[in-house]
Amino acid sequence: MKRLMMLGPPGAGKGTQAQKLVEAFEIPQISTGDLLRAAKRNGTELGKQAAPFMDNGKLVPDALVIGMVKERITLPDAKNGYIFDGFPRTRTQSEALDEMDVVLDHVISIEVSEPELIRRLAGRRSCKECKAVYHLEFAPPTKADTCDKCGCSPLIQRSDDQPAKIKQRLIEYAAETSPLIEFYQGKGILVQIDGEGDPKEIKKRIQSALGT
């Protein structure tokens, strides 16, 4: 059984690593955004209760979110475990998970220095026509500032990926996450992983930290 949760700031490669663990352990990745949309679409009881909050752009109450998570982890594909992504988001949600006897084995925190995160995020560019994504350093287009797929130029930088905005996002992430980190550290299940270097190496670090 591998009941995991992933934490990591924007640009840490959390999504990439979660995908590798999905394949390695054959367990599903569970994100509450996906769960909420599916419950609403399928018209489940919890979905019906959550719909008015979602339609009005309001936060769905923790009890509903956790109810959905609890249902989701009883499905057959989660029999060997699961990876929570973006959940729990707050200390209240982590405590509520405890109260509902949803147990986590490991909380994986992927840690990357601020200069490296800025390097990764600030180099992102995308094509405004076909939405192809590039990176000035890691995946540059063949011809400078021009989309390989459709020839559109210039490539654009999302406002979120400008250095001042990145710093702001990192501050918000730290404020949101530090109570969770403290909570899981206190339980002795926090696994801190150096998220710099080759993604394959990082995957190995995670697996060895989990004892697999």
Ligand SMILES: [Zn+2]
């Ligand atoms: Zn393009």
